[in-house]
Structures are given as structure tokens and as C-alpha cells.
Amino acid sequence: MNDHMICRCEDVTASDVRAAIDAGACNAQEVKMRTRAGMGPCQGRVCRPAVEAMVGVSGEGVLQSTSSMTVHLPIRPVSLQDLVIIREQ
């Protein structure tokens, strides 16, 4: 089976993710920490479900978040200039 990208932003391949799982990563967040999958400009919007399809989703029923792979502010890239404005306010 040909290798393929999972995280398009950080160029993390399926073998990278599989290696992280083999090394003990047991949820999407741990895969992110080991491989950088989900740390690029799209912030996991695209690869989160693909990583979860490989490592499994965490939890059933009512959850405190949408995924183990955390979502942080800002949810989209923001220019430093715009962040400085917030600080000054």
C-alpha cells in the first residue's frame, strides 16, 4: 500500500501516524503531539477526522469537547497586528 499524507499542512504521512500509534499514542491529541499532525495553518480542520479514523475517537455520548485533538483560539490564522490590538484593549 502506497504511503499517503494525512496532515496536508505539516506533511505528516500515514506511516508517521502509524509509527506514533505503535509508539504508544492512544488518541488524536497524542498523535498530534508526536507528529505535528493538526498543527499547521488549518489547525486540524482537515486531518482531525483522518487521524481519528486511524487511532479511534475518544469517548461516546456527551463529551466536553468535539475531539481529543484540541481546538484553540484563534481558530484561524490571525495577523500579529490584529492580536496586538486585543492586547492593547
Add this chain to the structure above:
Amino acid sequence: MSAEETTEDFDLVVIGGGPAGLTAARDVAAAGGRVMVVDENHAMGGKLRGQLHEDPADSSWWKGWELAEQAEKDAVDAGAQMMTDVVAWGLEPGWTVRLTYPAGRTGGPSQLTSRAVLVATGAVERPMPVAGWTLPGAMTIGAAQVLTNIHRVKPGHRVLVVGMDVLSLTIARAMQLAGVDVVGIVLPPTTVEGSSPRATLSRLAPMAKLAPARYMRLGGHFLGWPWVQALASRLVPRTLRMWGMPLQLRTSLVVIQGTDQVTGAALVNVTADGTPIPGSEREVAVDAVCLANGLIPLNELLATLDCSFLRSPDLGGTVPVHSDTLRTQLDGMYVAGNTIGIESAKIAEKQGALVALSIIDDLGLSSRRGGDAAGAALDLVGARRTMEFQFDANVQRGHDDVQRAWEKSGGRA
């Protein structure tokens, strides 16, 4: 230019100007509310703008472009303000909506404060990772829809569609109308969950009314029973023609080929349960491949806040727990549209009208339209029952699960 150090104050800020957001904006503005709609696209309308299909209800053309323009006009006529080309990158309780202007071309306030916020951010496509999917020319089915129906550029001269669902079949048809040679519609790689011919047929069955082939129409009545599904899956021809396009029910994508851009795809025949058949591998020359693996509710803004979520395959993913009147566990925060479950634009519009009733009531705005939110919530359930097709046949079950979670939580995280 970029964000200016200013704040503007509203009764309602709507994030996402699709059918849900624009309808809610119209009704709250008509009730006297000061409303702002923000959207990161250059034009309002969301995905509605790109929709084009023959309405199975009455065979008229559903022209999303015109419907989106009308929805925006109605909201503006009612007094709602609009900002395009702006990204809402954060929410803070109280409520503050943080903004950035990514092209640095349009400018505006760095933040909006508002008594109420409606998150109507729609959905994101579930990826279909496969060798070659990063090549230029390999794109989501949604990208193909936007290119074809909004920007009027062909995604390719010869296009392969991968994945069979309501969206991919209607967009394949839209591409064909625009003069694209859709050389085939095949199944996802066998590694993709639920991609076998049998699983695919059981999902397609409820949309039989869309498919012109007599076989599929008959299938709509019979495919509901698991044993008939299995039978049908064994008997189904290798290829059905849909508006002349080959729907290859026993063929899966293996890899997308190309060096600098897509030049072809490798395909393989599979058994009814999705096992590749050795010796059946072959290649097809195409310059674009459109990947369709379903939609997932997009909930990033709410994921940064203190509220709970329910994982519901029926709704397409993990959605914020909310009431049947579309209130969330956070005071002044509301949800509508695909962000709470994958459904059609018609349903999103009804959700927009429903959530507006809740907002008008909670903010104490005098309603010229008036209305009863509980009644509108029931109407929504009825509308789902009579819909011509559903993205997921069990979508109401998903909404019922959310309602139970809401009641159990007492409306608090």
C-alpha cells in the same frame, strides 16, 4: 488595512451567512434587533450559493445562486448589516466576537460585542486520504461544486468522482450540465469505512427519487430490509447509468496518479463487501478527481467554550448539546444549520426561522412576525419527515438524542 481598534455593539451577531444565518438575521432584524452577519467568503449565501439541481419534489431547478441573493436581500431589507471577507476567530462570553480581515484589504472593527451570537458555520468535508490526494487536480466534491456553479470554471476536462452520496451525485450532474466529461463515479478506497458496495447501496436507497434509473427507483422501496440489501448488492450490475454517467457500483479507487498534477487514477473491482478482486486493476486518464466522503458539522468556535457536545453519527459528527428551540447551554449563544447536523438548505432555512423566534423571545424584542418557537420546532420535525431526501436517513434520531442530552443536562454544561 486590517482590524481597527474599535468595537461595535449589536443585539445579534450571526457567524456564517448561509441559509440558516441569513434567515435568522432577517427575522431578528425585522423584529427590531440590531443585527450583523459576518462571513469569510466574498459573497453571502454559504454553500447554498453553489447548489444547482432539479428539485425532486416538482422537477423545477433549485438555483442556489438566486436563492442566496434573495436571502441576503431579504435580510438587508429587514435592516440586518452584512460584512464579507472577514473571519471570526474567537468568541468570549458576554459576548465578544473577535475579527480579522485576512486579505488586509477590507478593514473594520477588531471586535463586535453583542447580546446574542448565532453560530451558523456550516460543515467541513470529511477527508479521504489516499495516495495522490494532495496533487493539484485532486479536490473535495465541494470545491468542484463551488468552481462549477459559482465561479463557472471546470474542475477538469475529464473528471473522476469518488464516493457516492446525495452531494456527489448532484454535483456530478452539475458538472455534466456545465460540459465536464464525468468519466465515472466510483467507490472510495476499500480502507475507507463504510465504502463497500453493500454499505453504499443501503445509504443510497433513501435517495432513490433522485436517481432516474428504474432499478434505483424500485430499490428505494425494497432496499430497506437487510436481506434484500445483501441480495441487491450481489445482483446489482457493475455499472448503472445516471444521466448517462457511469455509476460504477463495484469499482474502488486505489490511488490518484500524477507528478505535478493529476493525470489519472488506478481503480480495482471489489466484491459486495468491498474486497478487491485480484487481476481487475486498471487505470483511467483524468485531469481532476473529486473526493466525496461526507460532511462533518463545523464547531470550532463552540469547542473553545465551556459547553458539552454529543457524538452522533446520524448528524455527521460531534455537535453542541442544544434545545429543540436551538438554544445552547450558554446564555445568549445559539446554533442553527449544518453546524448541528448535516441536512439540506431547506431545513437550514427553517432552523434559521426557528432560532430567530428563540432569540427574539430571549432578548425581549417586539416581534412584528410573532410566532411560537415550540410550534416551529415541531414543524421542523414534520418537514424532515416529508423531505425528498436526507443526507442521513436517521437524522431525526440524531436530533432526538441531542434533545435527550439537553434535557438531561438541564440546559447547563
Add this chain to the structure above:
Amino acid sequence: MRITGHPVLPDLPADEVGFTFNGEPYTAREGEPVAATLLANGVRQLRVSPVAVEPRGIYCGIGHCYECRVWLNNDTQVRACLTPATEGDSFASERTEE
């Protein structure tokens, strides 16, 4: 690659906005995102990825994936699928050092 004479949808206004991409001149329809203009002219590759050095182009088409990001006037990274050109804009795959 332009769609003309669509059986259902009306024709769009003609091209009129001039811009460059990697030094080559193109003409866009008013309000059309740069990625659409480029595709209409047969240009699919918008940049290369930073680690694997692979060609990349339009993927999601609606601003979610950032695969189509390009430099506008050597100053700001923008999503080519959302950003319309204005007259005289210069877009590029890479930023050049001043």
C-alpha cells in the same frame, strides 16, 4: 476551462481585472477568487508544501484547508480560493526577500 453557455445559469460578466501570478499576467472576472482565474487558465499548482516539497493546489475551495495560500504583493499570505484580485495585484507561490 471557463464554462460558457450554461444551460441553466446565466453568463457571468467578462474578464476585466489584471493581475500577475509568479510573474505571469492573467485577467480575472470582477470579484472572482484568484484560484478560479488561474484554473480557468490551466494553472493548478499554487505552491509547494514546505516539508515534502510537493505541488499543491485547490483542495477544499471554501477557505477551510489553507492549501491554496499564496503571497499577495509579497506582503500577506492569502487563500487563493477566497481572495479576488484587484487591478495590478501581484500573487506568488513564494515570498521573495527584499
